[in-house]
Amino acid sequence: MAGETRRRGAALEEALLEAAWQELTDVGYARFTIEGVAARAGTSRPVIxxxxxxxxxxxxxxxQHFSRYEEIAEVPDTGSFRDDLIAVLRDVSGRRSALITLFSVQMGEFFAETGSTPAELRAQFLAARQRPFGFDRVLERAIERGDVDPERLTPRVRAVPGDLLRHELLMTLRPASEQAIAEIVDEVFLPLVTKQR
Structure with a gap:
């Protein structure tokens, strides 16, 4: 194919992974095939x-390829830990809804075929990230300013906003509402981590 001869190396791999991601999100893993990806990428099965x-x-x-690009472009710095956290969760919610739908609805056959779990697939997704989460950077800044008590930040507590946001996306299969994000921050996370006056 003409497209196959023009793209080589990293450019070809990028095109293949983009086509695979589109195929996966469009048809789900049950109908995900090498043939479908090849057709979408304008190449042949042996190339894949x-x-x-x-x-x-x-x-x-x-x-993993998607995870490298699915990162917040600029971490907000409003001077308010609460507002920064809400901005990060809003951004993640908007970008992650497709991924959560994929993991929860369209990957059942993948887990059965490979014997893996959603947690293991998520770990592989996270391992591909090249920068810390925006949430981590906001949290580190809040600790430096004295807004957050680092002694209260156990691994479980640190995971609470992401876990609750993931649950919201999983239950609704759409980006979280402003109200849901505010409740995660104000009613759950801030009382757990802010210093007691």
Whole structure:
């Protein structure tokens, strides 16, 4: 194919992973095929098989590829820990709803086929990230300003906003409402981590 001869190396791999991600989100893992990805990318199956031997390997690679670009562009710094946190959760909610839908609704056959769990797939997604989460940067800044008590930040407490946001996205299959985000921050997380006056 003409498209196949023009793209090589990193450019070809980028096109394949983008096509795989689009195929995965459009049809789900149950109908995710090497043939479908090849057609979408305008290339041949052998080109894909030279890089990924199984469709599960390609699916994981596509998710990891997506994770490298699915990052907040600029971490807000409003001077308010609460407002920064709400801005980060709003941003993540808007960008993560497609991923949460994929994990919860469209990847059942992947878990059955590979014997893995959503937690293991999430760990692979997180491992591909090249920068800390915006949430982590906001939290570090809040600790430096004295807005957050670091002694109260156990790993479980630190995970609370993300866990609650993920639950909201999973239950609604759409971005979280402003009210839900404010409740996560004001009613749950801030009372857990702010210094007691």
């Amino acid at each position: 098989y030279r890089r990924w031997a199984q469709r599960a390997d390609l699916a994981i690679a596509a998710i």
